Amino acid sequence: VLVPLLERAHEGGSVHTGKVPANAAEDERKQTELLRLRGQLKEAVVHEEYERAADLRDRIKNLEGS
Amino acid sequence: VNLAELTRRRAEWLRGTGPMSNIVVSSRARLARNLAGMPFLGRCSEGQLREAAESLRRTLLQVGLPGETFYVDIEAADPLDRELLVERHLISRQHAEAKGPRGVAVSGGEAVAVMVNEEDHLRVQVLRGGLQLDACHAEVRRLDGLLEGQLSFAFSSRFGYLTACPTNCGTGLRVSVMLHLPALKMTGEIEKALRAARDMHLAVRGLYGEGTEATGDLFQISNQTTLGKDEEQIVTEFKDQIVPNIIEYEHRAREALLKTRRVALEDRISRARAVLRSARLISSEETMFLLSQLRLGLALELQDGLGLETINELSLVIQPAHLQKLFGRDMAPAERGEIRAKLIRERLGGLAD
Numbered sequence: 559v560l561v562p563l564l565e566r567a568h569e570g571g572s573v574h575t576g577k578v579p580a581n582a583a584e585d586e587r588k589q590t591e592l593l594r595l596r597g598q599l600k601e602a603v604v605h606e607e608y609e610r611a612a613d614l615r616d617r618i619k620n621l622e623g624s
Numbered sequence: 625v626n627l628a629e630l631t632r633r634r635a636e637w638l639r640g641t642g643p644m645s646n647i648v649v650s651s652r653a654r655l656a657r658n659l660a661g662m663p664f665l666g667r668c669s670e671g672q673l674r675e676a677a678e679s680l681r682r683t684l685l686q687v688g689l690p691g692e693t694f695y696v697d698i699e700a701a702d703p704l705d706r707e708l709l710v711e712r713h714l715i716s717r718q719h720a721e722a723k724g725p726r727g728v729a730v731s732g733g734e735a736v737a738v739m740v741n742e743e744d745h746l747r748v749q750v751l752r753g754g755l756q757l758d759a760c761h762a763e764v765r766r767l768d769g770l771l772e773g774q775l776s777f778a779f780s781s782r783f784g785y786l787t788a789c790p791t792n793c794g795t796g797l798r799v800s801v802m803l804h805l806p807a808l809k810m811t812g813e814i815e816k817a818l819r820a821a822r823d824m825h826l827a828v829r830g831l832y833g834e835g836t837e838a839t840g841d842l843f844q845i846s847n848q849t850t851l852g853k854d855e856e857q858i859v860t861e862f863k864d865q866i867v868p869n870i871i872e873y874e875h876r877a878r879e880a881l882l883k884t885r886r887v888a889l890e891d892r893i894s895r896a897r898a899v900l901r902s903a904r905l906i907s908s909e910e911t912m913f914l915l916s917q918l919r920l921g922l923a924l925e926l927q928d929g930l931g932l933e934t935i936n937e938l939s940l941v942i943q944p945a946h947l948q949k950l951f952g953r954d955m956a957p958a959e960r961g962e963i964r965a966k967l968i969r970e971r972l973g974g975l976a977d
Contacts, residue, residue: 560790564783564851567791569825571852574784576795577765579772582779589778592661622661 592621627696627705628949630712631941635734635751638940640932642754646923647871649802649842649936650713653760653859654749655768656787656796660776664788665741670724673741677725680740680775687770689731689738690763698726704954707945713751715739716833736767743788744796746771757799757863761855764797784851794851799862802831803870806841806920807877817873818843824866825849831912840912840919840939845870882924893921897975900968905961911942911968929975938971 564572595618602611637650658664662676681695698706698719706720714737715728726741739747748771750763771777778786784794792798808814818828825848830838847862881889896917900906919935921927940946942964948955951963 564790564793568794568849568851571794571849573782574780574794574851576784576797576854576858577768578781579777579779580769581772581776582781588776589660596661618661 588621592618595621627701627708628952630708630734631946631950633734634933634937635712636732637735637751637753638933638936639753640936642752642756644871645754645932647804647874648755648867649804650751650753651756651760652713652749652751652800652802653757653764654747654798654800655764656744656785656792656798657746657748657768657771657775658778658786658788659745660778662745662778665743665745666788674725676745677727677741680746681727681729683771683774684729684738684740687774689729689736689767689770691732693729693731695727695729698728699724704945704948708949710832711940711943711945713737713832716742718742736763738767744792755801755863755867757801757859757867761797761799761859765855791848792850795853795855795858797850797855797858798846799859800844800846801867803843803845803874804841804916804919804923805843805870805874806916807881808874809841810881811877813873813877817870821845821866821870826866839909840916842912842916878920878924889920889924890926893917893926897921897927897972901972901975903965903968905958906965906968907957907961908942908944908964911964912939915939930972934971938968942968 561572595614599611599614599618602608602614642648642651659676662668662672665673668676681697685693685695696705696709698715706715709715709728710717710720712734714730714734716739719726719728719739719742722742724741726739728740729738730736735751737749737751739749748764748767750760750767752760780786785796787793787796805814805817808817821828827846827848829844829846831840831842831844833844845866847858849858853861896914900911900914900918915935915938918927918930919932922930922932922935941950944960947960947964947967955963
């Protein structure tokens with residue numbers, strides 16, 4: 559859905575060709591993992607599974623810090 | 625820091641010593657960056673916003689930004705302080721008027737400003753006087769590297785650096801120049817020039833960025849495309865093709881005016897000087913309009929005894945928040961008009977006719 563919009567905004571460009579973060583591959587993996595864990599944390603809170611939530615929170619903190 | 629201090633300081637770009645400073649007031653490069661694993665601001669809870677602002681504040685204060693660094697909590701700052709930062713081009717108007725946990729780190733004698741929780745988690749800006757796009761870009765890139773050593777940014781190999789608005793994704797890089805274009809305005813060619821700029825995928829804005837009017841014949845021009853070109857390409861096209869063209873148009877318009885309407889030009893400049901030196905009440909809009917004539921007079925060597933630095937500084941200190949900070953109290957517009965006129969008379973007192 560986004561691609562035509564991007565192409566219109568960027569003179570037809572829709573693929574990044576610029577700078578890549580030094581630790582890109584590592585980062586992308588970590589980002590996906592963080593998104594997954596945050597999702598689970600939300601769910602755990604909704605279901606009042608506090609022990610699991612605490613564990614998830616620690617794992618998120620760890621991953622953010624690394 | 626006491627922000628009132630800022631009114632007495634001179635940011636580097638104010639000195640008016642950079643290349644092409646007879647037309648290019650300042651150059652700027654900015655990067656949009658977002659934290660990996662944290663939602664974009666619009667989707668953050670209050671708690672997450674606070675968490676992001678706090679951790680970014682800590683990072684910015686110890687990452688080693690150049691020179692003395694201070695951080696302003698914009699949410700807690702009073703409205704006058706926020707306005708002062710807008711006038712100094714350290715934060716956007718949107719950032720001043722928004723709500724929620726947010727801030728700005730300022731360093732390097734105001735050459736560097738990093739907004740926290742504006743539209744993206746981070747907006748890193750480098751501002752310099754005159755045409756110095758390469759220097760701005762080199763510095764913003766260096767700062768990006770420093771920050772990347774401590775933070776991980778949202779990035780996709782397809783779409784590049786991810787940003788809240790898709791118009792910024794990819795490199796997240798915007799370069800811009802603040803141009804003084806009085807001759808194009810006088811000859812009526814400005815609309816044509818700006819239309820051409822827009823056709824070349826450039827954004828044209830006023831003195832204080834998005835959604836502001838051009839006052840004092842000052843126009844901000846920036847690239848719109850951030851995806852599909854690399855950083856070098858963006859900077860090179862902008863500084864080698866686009867900016868020199870507009871400078872050339874303005875030069876030609878100035879030459880033409882000198883040749884065909886010299887007396888009319890001299891008349892405008894000396895009237896502007898006379899009003900500035902004798903007004904008893906004056907608004908900031910009128911001051912900016914008249915200072916524009918003096919700035920042009922200076923560039924065309926029709927005005928002596930005055931430096932670009934004085935004009936740059938005056939354009940800043942006559943703004944509402946600066947005036948009130950400078951005199952240490954709140955003033956209604958009418959009183960500001962009086963104080964402003966007095967300040968201008970003092971600063972331009974020794975000016976030759």
